[in-house]
Amino acid sequence: MTEHETRPIRSSADVVIVRQLVRAWAIRLGFSLVDQTKIVTAASELARNTVDYGGGGIARLETLSDGRRIGLRLTFEDKGPGIEDLALALKDGYTSGGGLGLGLGGAKRLSNDFELVSKPGEGTRVSITRWR
């Protein structure tokens, strides 16, 4: 049986809440400490992007199963300006804001599956999955 939960992300305080929620889910699913830390860190990067670049949005947490493994999928969605050049946005060191430019690429490296969908003017959706 899969479970899911959706939370709004509007401020940096919500980033902290999402982090705590992802940690609690990862512990409940039996992730190792390193895997917990990886997905919590990836969630923090993506939640912050949702606030800083997307003007706020939602985070969705869901459990997955492929028959053999259990996974935790996190989806971050906003209706912000979107990303013009996806390849550039994923490049380490590139930022359109004041950050380090590690958020998207870093979150991708910290996850097993990564999906980025964005249309300029419509918004951005990023999904990451970590399998146990």
Add this chain to the structure above:
Amino acid sequence: MERIPILKMGEFLLVTIQVDMHDRLVMALQEDLTTRIADSGARGVLIDISCLDMVDSFIGRMIGNIAAMSRVLDAETVVVGMRPAVAITLVELGLSLPGVRTALSVDKGMDLLRTSFHGTPNGAS
């Protein structure tokens, strides 16, 4: 507004980051710490992150900025107590904290600073 306390330990300042930091708290810490360095003339800053269960690029950037600001104010920064899982994640994230010195514990961090200022870990020159 909540603040992160800054303790004076001899000639050094110690900041123990304990709470799940949000962005405004980080900004307040940078201001408080640089003011304390300037007022006290401290030559070294220890940032204890042993309570942090994750360090993302925002916190990483804050640590790098504090180290850079301290250096400009003639103080060295040592980050102490990073958890192994945090170290693994930080490097995979792409952040290896260049230019920031690290030590495994507060004691080792103080030894490192004393050695760099006095040539020996016990403070005698």
